[in-house]
Amino acid sequence: MRDEFSFIKSITPTNRFQQQLTIGIGDDAAVYKTSAATEQVVCVDAMVEGIHFRRDTLSPFQIGRKALAINISDLAAMGANPMYYLVTIAVSESWSEHELQDIYAGMNELAELYKMDLIGGDTVSSKDQLVLSVTAIGNVREGHALKRSSAKPGDVLFVTGPIGKSAAGLELLQQKEKDNSFTDVERSCIRAHQEPEPQISSGTYLASLGKRIALNDVSDGLSSEAMELAEASNVQIVVDQEKLHPILPDLQDVDHSQKLHWLLNGGEDFQLIGTTSEETFAQLQKSGSITLFDIGFVRAGNASVIMKSANVETLLAKGGYNHFS
Numbered sequence: 368m369r370d371e372f373s374f375i376k377s378i379t380p381t382n383r384f385q386q387q388l389t390i391g392i393g394d395d396a397a398v399y400k401t402s403a404a405t406e407q408v409v410c411v412d413a414m415v416e417g418i419h420f421r422r423d424t425l426s427p428f429q430i431g432r433k434a435l436a437i438n439i440s441d442l443a444a445m446g447a448n449p450m451y452y453l454v455t456i457a458v459s460e461s462w463s464e465h466e467l468q469d470i471y472a473g474m475n476e477l478a479e480l481y482k483m484d485l486i487g488g489d490t491v492s493s494k495d496q497l498v499l500s501v502t503a504i505g506n507v508r509e510g511h512a513l514k515r516s517s518a519k520p521g522d523v524l525f526v527t528g529p530i531g532k533s534a535a536g537l538e539l540l541q542q543k544e545k546d547n548s549f550t551d552v553e554r555s556c557i558r559a560h561q562e563p564e565p566q567i568s569s570g571t572y573l574a575s576l577g578k579r580i581a582l583n584d585v586s587d588g589l590s591s592e593a594m595e596l597a598e599a600s601n602v603q604i605v606v607d608q609e610k611l612h613p614i615l616p617d618l619q620d621v622d623h624s625q626k627l628h629w630l631l632n633g634g635e636d637f638q639l640i641g642t643t644s645e646e647t648f649a650q651l652q653k654s655g656s657i658t659l660f661d662i663g664f665v666r667a668g669n670a671s672v673i674m675k676s677a678n679v680e681t682l683l684a685k686g687g688y689n690h691f692s
């Protein structure tokens with residue numbers, strides 16, 4: 368029989384990355400110092416067995432790694448530097464002690480990379496599915512957080528990398544047996560699904576410039592995330608279909624329309640999508656410090672997203688992942 372308290376002891380970090388941490392795991396709450404020059408950035412996202420993963424789509428290590436990655440991605444979308452995280456785990460008897468340790472090892476891989484301290488959480492039992500909820504805390508220079516509401520007519524619409532690969536990877540995992548022989552491109556889609564890379568260096572670089580930049584991360588699909596920017600900024604966002612080629616999944620024997628569907632409605636890519644003035648965009652392209660793909664523009668109009676192909680324009684529905692539909 369596993370013991371809750373010895374489990375907590377076993378996952379308590381022995382080292383600290385953040386100097387400002389005064390009290391970590393072991394008291395009623397964590398305590399850390401803050402500085403007047405920065406603002407705290409806090410987010411939480413959960414992963415539920417059967418909804419966000421199955422035992423045959425992610426290993427325990429990947430479940431842990433991804434649960435922290437999706438939260439680091441939300442910090443990136445604000446332009447914040449990751450600092451701390453808290454973990455709530457609800458676990459049924461079907462998960463072994465070894466698997467639980469692997470989940471924490473997965474989180475620890477990214478925590479070491481981004482110098483994040485695990486400062487608390489909660490351990491509870493669950494009758495059935497495993498639930499993992501991670502709260503991430505970061506900071507950003509005062510006034511420098513990048514909001515969804517900053518888009519303006521005339522802006523360039525950009526993304527930081529390929530979109531749709533994660534959905535393609537999930538499809539491959541569900542279609543074929545895991546040990547089937549995948550091509551290199553297929554493998555890279557599966558990796559995008561199982562081990563997404565949050566775009567912290569792009570997010571923090573964009574925030575450091577002190578320019579007007581609207582930013583969001585792609586968790587639910589490009590159509591949903593563009594709509595969130597459009598709604599928050601009250602603008603019309605035009606996606607130029609001709610510019611999407613470099614960011615579509617590179618799978619040879621898959622229809623273009625299927626790839627487009629994954630890009631628009633798949634989700635879980637954790638790339639960043641944003642808008643900024645043509646002038647700032649040109650400076651960013653020239654700087655060579657960041658890779659951005661120009662995929663459209665912003666104009667005045669009702670909060671909406673339009674897909675433009677040649678000169679035909681169609682209204683894009685918010686077709687991304689939705690837990691309640």
Ligand SMILES: Nc1ncnc2c1ncn2[C@@H]1O[C@H](COP(=O)(O)OP(=O)(O)O)[C@@H](O)[C@H]1O
Binds near residue numbers: 441
């Ligand atoms: N159950 C909830 N209670 C309070 N706030 C919530 C809840 N669910 C979502 N939110 C808030 O709604 C906003 C949008 O959430 P979500 O779409 O999950 O963001 P993201 O896609 O960036 O993770 C966030 O500010 C989030 O904190």
Ligand SMILES: Cc1ncc(C[n+]2csc(CCOP(=O)(O)OP(=O)(O)O)c2C)c(N)n1
Binds near residue numbers: 412417421586688690
């Ligand atoms: C087994 C399985 N089925 C389906 C999916 C697809 N899926 C589940 S949740 C989700 C969207 C992202 O999750 P959400 O909780 O909406 O993240 P948030 O927008 O809050 O960051 C997607 C595409 C998956 N990852 N695994």
Ligand SMILES: [Mg+2]
Binds near residue numbers: 411412
């Ligand atoms: Mg969320």
Ligand SMILES: [Mg+2]
Binds near residue numbers: 440441444583584586
């Ligand atoms: Mg987000």
Ligand SMILES: [Mg+2]
Binds near residue numbers: 412437438441586
């Ligand atoms: Mg999120």
